[in-house]
Amino acid sequence: FRRYWNVYIGFLLIYTSLFVPLRIAFYDEQSTEMLVFESLIDLCFFIDIILNFFSAFEKKNNVVETRHRQIAISYFKGWFWIDFISTVPFQLVEELIKSESSTREIKLAKVTRLPRLYRIVRILRLIKLARLSKRGGFLAQVQELLQLTSSTSNMVGLLLTVLFLTHLVACIFFLQSKLMDFPDDSWVIQEDVMDKEVFFQYTIAFYWALQTLTTVGFGDITIVSVEERIFAIMWMIIGIAFYSYAIGNMTNFIDNMDADREQLNQKLAVLKEFRSRTQMPINMYSKIKRHLENNQKSANSFQ
The missing domain is CATH 1.20.120 (Four Helix Bundle (Hemerythrin (Met), subunit A))
Incomplete structure (x- = not known):
């Protein structure tokens, strides 16, 4: 229970x-x-x-x-x-x-x-x-329900963490101006989104948070007030560290996938050559091939 x-x-x-x-x-x-x-x-x-x-x-x-x-x-x-x-x-x-x-x-x-x-x-x-x-x-329980390997689960978790942090910062970015009663130098007034629909306001805030996190920084959303600039500085510091960590993990994940695939291909190539030399029956060859592929999948699930 x-x-x-x-x-x-x-x-x-x-x-x-x-x-x-x-x-x-x-x-x-x-x-x-x-x-x-x-x-x-x-x-x-x-x-x-x-x-x-x-x-x-x-x-x-x-x-x-x-x-x-x-x-x-x-x-x-x-x-x-x-x-x-x-x-x-x-x-x-x-x-x-x-x-x-x-x-x-x-x-x-x-x-x-x-x-x-x-x-x-x-x-x-x-x-x-x-x-x-x-x-x-x-x-x-979720990993078992979706039948995800440990590496894939970590990758999905990292992506969801990035999206959640961006979502949270976008909400705080708008809330900061709201708590100050939307002064004239706030980004909400500067970008003329005060009277827009909630979806539009959230999209602009999410767009700013994501481009700041990814260090793109187009500069099309202007921040004027001191309070908003302080918040932006803190998010930049956190964003740079987290973005570097995320990129490193993604690179490591892709490298591991390539290494595992290359290892499996080498085993299958050896098996194929052994079959051509020994005239191995097709049924036995298929069973050994499936065993190698399933064994590789099982090994990946514990990585």
């Missing part, structure tokens, strides 16, 4: 990590249906907190801890507070503040901005996703 529950929680974490930054940055209002849906997600994470108090874990000496008291103490001293903070239903707090402040419109804009900022702490759920993947519950 726990393995399947981890997979379920993992997908909820992915949904949260993708949708929450987008909604915080680009959307101000939410429907009743979405409020109920997010509350149900919070309820699932609350159930997960309860389950963690009764889930055995492996200690550093490779001994599985099954005593409920020790499990609870270990969880309370470690991951409990991160899980708890990221599970607080800030959308309900926001609705409560709005209802109580309906007659004070002047203070409403400033007051409702606070829970919107607090909802950013839900990004802490990414740490929970990393913990699930480290324990091998979530990512191992």
Whole structure:
């Protein structure tokens, strides 16, 4: 049960990590249906907190801890507070503040901005996703379901990490201007995207984040304000390091694929030459060839 529950929680974490930054940055209002849906997600994470108090874990000496008291103490001293903070239903707090402040419109804009900022702490759920993947519950199940080799899984994971970081930075890039009430020197005003559709605004922000990460930097999106330039500098530093790491891993992955393919081709060439010299039956030749190919696939899956 726990393995399947981890997979379920993992997908909820992915949904949260993708949708929450987008909604915080680009959307101000939410429907009743979405409020109920997010509350149900919070309820699932609350159930997960309860389950963690009764889930055995492996200690550093490779001994599985099954005593409920020790499990609870270990969880309370470690991951409990991160899980708890990221599970607080800030959308309900926001609705409560709005209802109580309906007659004070002047203070409403400033007051409702606070829970919107607090909802950013839900990004802490990414740490929970990393913990699930480290324990091998979530990512191992997905890898087995999609029948991916370890090398391919690492490659796909790297690509998804690049896309997620770009998505997160794009949301923060727009949110930064939004929190400053879109001053005249913000990129949103400079690029005249203030009154555009959300999809257009997100596309421009994602485009800037991706071109900065890949060190392309066309310069067609102008940054004027000091705050945005500081944010851009930090993203450039992170982007250069991560982009270099990503390129190195991709190169290593392609080199390994070429080396494995070359090794298999050499074995098949030797087999073919041996068959021509010994007049090996075609059935035996086919079986040996399939064995070599399957053995190479099995070896790649453990790399």
